[in-house]
Amino acid sequence: MELFFTNAINTNQSEAEFDSFESQHILKTMRKSEGNSVHFTDGKGKLFQGRITETKPILRVHYKIVNQVPWPPPSHSILGIGFIRPSRLDYMIEKTTELGINKFYFYASRYTNYFTDNTSRWDKITRQAIKQSNRLYLPEITISPDFSNFLEAVSGVKHKFLADQTASKPLADVLNSLRKKSDEDIVFIIGPEGGFDENEIKLAQYHNFLPVSFSENRLRTETAAISAASYINLIRN
Amino acid sequence: MELFFTNAINTNQSEAEFDSFESQHILKTMRKSEGNSVHFTDGKGKLFQGRITETKPILRVHYKIVNQVPWPPPSHSILGIGFIRPSRLDYMIEKTTELGINKFYFYASRYTNYFTDNTSRWDKITRQAIKQSNRLYLPEITISPDFSNFLEAVSGVKHKFLADQTASKPLADVLNSLRKKSDEDIVFIIGPEGGFDENEIKLAQYHNFLPVSFSENRLRTETAAISAASYINLIRN
Numbered sequence: 001m002e003l004f005f006t007n008a009i010n011t012n013q014s015e016a017e018f019d020s021f022e023s024q025h026i027l028k029t030m031r032k033s034e035g036n037s038v039h040f041t042d043g044k045g046k047l048f049q050g051r052i053t054e055t056k057p058i059l060r061v062h063y064k065i066v067n068q069v070p071w072p073p074p075s076h077s078i079l080g081i082g083f084i085r086p087s088r089l090d091y092m093i094e095k096t097t098e099l100g101i102n103k104f105y106f107y108a109s110r111y112t113n114y115f116t117d118n119t120s121r122w123d124k125i126t127r128q129a130i131k132q133s134n135r136l137y138l139p140e141i142t143i144s145p146d147f148s149n150f151l152e153a154v155s156g157v158k159h160k161f162l163a164d165q166t167a168s169k170p171l172a173d174v175l176n177s178l179r180k181k182s183d184e185d186i187v188f189i190i191g192p193e194g195g196f197d198e199n200e201i202k203l204a205q206y207h208n209f210l211p212v213s214f215s216e217n218r219l220r221t222e223t224a225a226i227s228a229a230s231y232i233n234l235i236r237n
Numbered sequence: 238m239e240l241f242f243t244n245a246i247n248t249n250q251s252e253a254e255f256d257s258f259e260s261q262h263i264l265k266t267m268r269k270s271e272g273n274s275v276h277f278t279d280g281k282g283k284l285f286q287g288r289i290t291e292t293k294p295i296l297r298v299h300y301k302i303v304n305q306v307p308w309p310p311p312s313h314s315i316l317g318i319g320f321i322r323p324s325r326l327d328y329m330i331e332k333t334t335e336l337g338i339n340k341f342y343f344y345a346s347r348y349t350n351y352f353t354d355n356t357s358r359w360d361k362i363t364r365q366a367i368k369q370s371n372r373l374y375l376p377e378i379t380i381s382p383d384f385s386n387f388l389e390a391v392s393g394v395k396h397k398f399l400a401d402q403t404a405s406k407p408l409a410d411v412l413n414s415l416r417k418k419s420d421e422d423i424v425f426i427i428g429p430e431g432g433f434d435e436n437e438i439k440l441a442q443y444h445n446f447l448p449v450s451f452s453e454n455r456l457r458t459e460t461a462a463i464s465a466a467s468y469i470n471l472i473r474n
Contacts, residue, residue, distance in 0.1 A: 091328065098460045099452070133454040172416060172471050179409060215336070215470050217370040223335045226460075227467035233452050234409050234468070 002030060003131045004040040005138070009048075009063075016040065016048065016061045021124060023059040026052075043130060043138025045071035073137050076185040077232045078103040078157060080150055082192025083114040084221045092222035093122055093141075096229035097129035100236060102137045105153060107144040111194025117143060147200055151207045154187050160209040162189040163224045164201065167211035171231065174212060178235050186235070188228035190221055239267060240368045241277040242375070246285075246300075253277065253287065253298045258361060260296040263289075280367060280375025282308035310374050313422040314469045315340040315394060317387050319429025320351040321458045329459035330359055330378075333466035334366035337473060339374045342390060344381040348431025354380060384437055388444045391424050397446040399426040400461045401438065404448035408468065411449060415472050423472070425465040427458055 004026055008017040018026060018040075026032045034055055040048050040063075050063030079101050083089070093104065108115055119141065126139050144150035154160070159178060161171075178186070189209060196204075201211065214227050241263055245254040255263060255277075263269045271292055277285050277300075287300030316338050320326070330341065345352055356378065363376050381387035391397070396415060398408075415423070426446060433441075438448065451464050 095457075095460050095463065098454070098456055099464065100454065132457060133452075135454055170474050172474065175471070176413065213474070214467075215370075215474055217335070217337065217372055219335055220332075220369060223332050223463075226332065226463050227336065227470065230451075230464035230467040231471070233464065234412070237407050237409065237450070237452055 001039050001134060003134050004038055005043060005127045005131055006040055007042050009042055014063055015053075016050065016063055018059040018061070022127075023055075026059060027055060039066075041130065041136045043127070043136070045069040045073070045136050047136055067136075069136055073102050075183045075236075076103050076157070076187075077101050077229070077236065078105070078154060078185065078187035079225055079228060080105040080107060080144075080154065080187060080189040081225055082107060082109050082190070082221065083112045083116065084193055085114055086116045086118060088220070088222045089114075089116065090118075090121065090125055092225045093125050094129045095226045097126050097135075097139050098133040099226070099229035099233045100133075100135065101229050101232070102139045104139055104141045105144050105150045106141070107147050107150040109147040109192060109200055110197040112192040113194060148203060151204060151209075155207060157185045157187045159184060159186045160189075160207070161187070162201070162204045162209040162211045163191065163214055163228060164196075164211040165213055165215065165218060167213040169210065169212050171212040171214055174210070175231060175235065182235050186232055188225075188232070190225045190228060193221055238276050238371060240371050241275055242280060242364045242368055243277055244279050246279055251300055252290075253285065253300055255296040255298070259364075260292075263296060264292060276303075278367065278373045280364070280373070282306040282310070282373050284373055304373075306373055310339050312420045312473075313340050313394070313424075314338050314466070314473065315342070315391060315422065315424035316462055316465060317342040317344060317381075317391065317424060317426040318462055319344055319346050319427065319458065320349045320353065321430055322351060323353045323355060325457070325459045326353065327355075327358065327362055329462045330362050331366050332463045334363050334372075334376050335370040336463070336466035336470045337372065338466050338469070339376045341376055341378045342381050342387045343378070344384050344387040346384040346429060346437055347434040349429040350431060385440060388441060388446075392444060394422045394424045396421060396423045397426075397444070398424070399438070399441045399446040399448045400428065400451055400465060401433075401448040402450055402452065402455060404450040406447065406449050408449040408451055411447070412468060412472065419472050423469055425462075425469070427462045427465060430458055
């Protein structure tokens with residue numbers, strides 16, 4: 001199934017419109033035309049199936065709902081990530097969204113050297129990634145003004161981990177116990193390239209984050225983030 | 238520790254030379270100069286520490302060996318990957334080398350749409366990735382003329398898996414048992430974007446590959462590859 005995305009949905013008339021970015025994908029790349037059937041999601045748990053009724057000046061589809069999963073999602077898979085080089089951040093968003101991350105927090109901390117607010121670009125990336133992986137949830141992205149603000153925001157999450165190369169607890173030891181709690185919220189913090197300040201680690205521990213090591217080897221921020229998403233995906237499946 | 242790489246090592250005189258790519262990194266990016274101390278590896282298990290004796294016309298270092306791990310590596314972490322878009326292949330090589338993959342096979346199969354032999358580019362990427370993650374092994378990359386040729390090449394590997402979205406066995410079920418065999422060779426096959434032909438899956442099964450699913454959702458080839466490397470990394474640590 002080829003999945004498309006729009007949030008311009010008129011529920012009264014069972015009609016949906018697609019923006020130019022999406023129309024391009026549907027008409028040019030996938031070579032659909034008037035009368036053709038398409039599947040699409042609103043990124044909020046609904047799967048629609050419909051028929052293209054118009055392609056100009058705007059792509060319109062008359063639809064019915066064919067599947068619906070709970071919104072908000074029953075469990076949150078969350079990454080908290082220090083800002084990194086924008087191209088690396090983009091790639092990380094794509095890969096981890098495919099793997100099922102549905103909530104991101106990007107924070108600035110003592111040793112972050114970058115700051116970017118590419119919300120509209122990130123929106124395109126997450127849209128493409130949920131379509132690619134046939135997911136019905138568009139991730140939420142929040143920019144946290146600082147590290148402690150981010151820690152407060154996720155204080156209610158049940159399982160909290162901080163990726164730390166120097167931690168004595170290997171992640172493999174905790175993953176098993178998590179598998180039995182596969183419907184509970186999980187958050188992983190991944191540090192920025194420059195690492196954490198000692199006080200930042202203490203603050204995270206005070207907020208009940210457990211430092212775990214993924215590897216004895218130094219991983220780039222986005223590599224650790226994709227690994228964390230892979231591990232959460234393992235628990236969820 | 239900042240790690241560099243060279244394989245131009247004169248063992249008789251305990252002298253090493255660095256090519257222009259590496260010299261640039263050492264002198265320009267890391268601002269080293271004559272007399273400074275550097276660490277480097279030959280990518281074959283040796284860690285050297287030395288002092289820069291010359292920077293022009295060529296960067297030379299007088300060294301001693303400070304660490305040595307077995308060569309070839311005691312266990313192989315292998316990925317077999319169908320060709321994908323070159324930029325995505327490059328990125329995959331970088332991430333999975335950081336995560337400890339030390340052997341790659343790139344194969345053409347029925348539904349691969351790409352073929353690239355970027356050996357010299359891949360060499361640069363793996364060099365950068367082992368330096369980044371402080372690893373002493375430079376991965377080997379082999380291009381397999383076809384899928385069955387690749388299967389023959391890895392026939393001696395003990396633990397063989399094929400990533401297949403439709404497989405009934407979730408990977409999580411087998412990872413635990415693997416953890417106790419963390420020093421044995423492992424290979425994961427990741428399909429190309431177009432997936433496998435039915436006969437290719439049968440052939441892999443005939444070669445004792447176990448189909449496992451990473452996710453109910455469709456993952457891009459490079460995403461599945463990075464996940465596989467993350468899972469092997471979990472077992473090895």
